[in-house]
Amino acid sequence: MTDRAVVVVRAGALTTVQDLGRSGYAHLGVPRSGALDPAAVRLVNRLVGNPETAAVLETTVDGCALRPRRTVTVAVGGAPCPVRVDGHPAAWGTAVRVPAGSVLEIGAATRGLRAYVAIGGGVDVAPVLGSRSTDLLSGLGPPPAAEETVLPLGPDTATAVRGSVDAPPWPGPSDELVLRVRFGPRDDWFTAAALRTLVTRAYRVSSASNRIGLRLEGPALERALRGELASEGMVLGAVQVPPDGRPVVFLADHPTTGGYPVVGVVREADLGAAAQAVPGTPVRFTPVR
């Protein structure tokens, strides 16, 4: 048995393997998937000397615990959370050495939702269509981590000086989520009042949100056109409006086609913050060109 692996001691609410996603298969119905907060993934990978494309673990709400079979360098980022090695406090947001057999405990997020754990060498599960990401919509990639799951690691080839990179410390999610939205392609399916509602009224993050979409509670958007839209291609950040009128912002595991009209598209740069917004967070859309 190889010692180039970590064992999951506590899986947490939802811990998945993620990288920067699957590209180029949307025409076959394959979602892009990948980490919901890709900036955090790039940063933690750099902290341990991995390529930015290395696979990491994405935790949800309450972290996870891991036991490496060999001594590894790890970095925890994304949502701020307590980090412990064999019960001793360790640093968040910087490279940490975890001796073979010790337990790395990633605690519950103190702000935000999703922590990212990079391990030197990267999580080396078999790639599927060019990515190691778990896709919860279509079941591609490794299943979510469970207790006793053994995650193989790649060879640690880091040569860079580790421990710090020239990135500003992330302040954590703000109290209000502001999403810049560009109207279209189906804004003409909605009344002028509905478009005003979207960019003037307050929404809240619903607890029904997941890796597929950020679901919102708030005023319903009224349609100007009835009838059914023929299925069409969907993009990351699309604000799709199902029949109940409550907008859903598509995140990484979104379906590749859909039949509900997309009133607008959120800037990709704002989606990392969307993925870190806890249920109940106020949401405001601001229109951009």
Next chain:
Amino acid sequence: MRTTAPRALRVGERALLVELAGGEETEAFHAELLRRRAAGTLPAVREIVPAARTVLLDGVADPDRLAAELSDWEPGPLPARVGGAVEIPVRYDGPDLAEVAALWGVSVEAAVRIHTAAEFRVAFCGFAPGFGYLTGLDERYGVPRRATPRTAVPAGSVALAGPYTGVYPRSSPGGWQLIGTTDAVLWDTGREPAALLAPGTRVRFAAEGVVTGGGR
């Protein structure tokens, strides 16, 4: 064919949704995109996603410029039908087959003949990896979705909804009318290509255990 210029709608910062007059125009436009991509004359695009009457171009550096280019394109001809169709063997034993035959106003045997006589084409994929929306049945054979979707449709189910035929690549919830079952593997990531059906693939369904006139 109508020569209406395609209408390109902006989708966020990096994408265009090109609207076409109908299914045939969409297939022709999609084929034209693939030809241009193969010839290296299309700007870099991350995804080309055809659908019922649109093609999405995602991951485009300069969508407005591409939109302007598209408006000058001559509509390309429909791709030539060369090579054989993928043949999918089907046991026509689906729980909704009798209902579909009744909707069509024909016997079950005649419904099977209608379905096996048609040549299909994968118009687009979606819903699940490897799930193709196949066109080819005459318009009058369109059927509604079931009022109440099933919570679990078995993998390999051959099903109808609207103008489309589809085959479920894996077990999933679904509201289509189930007319049969196939053992064909629609999706296998251990295989290259993973998808049996991709946009543009031609398909025929063959009734398993039914001996037709000149066939084996």
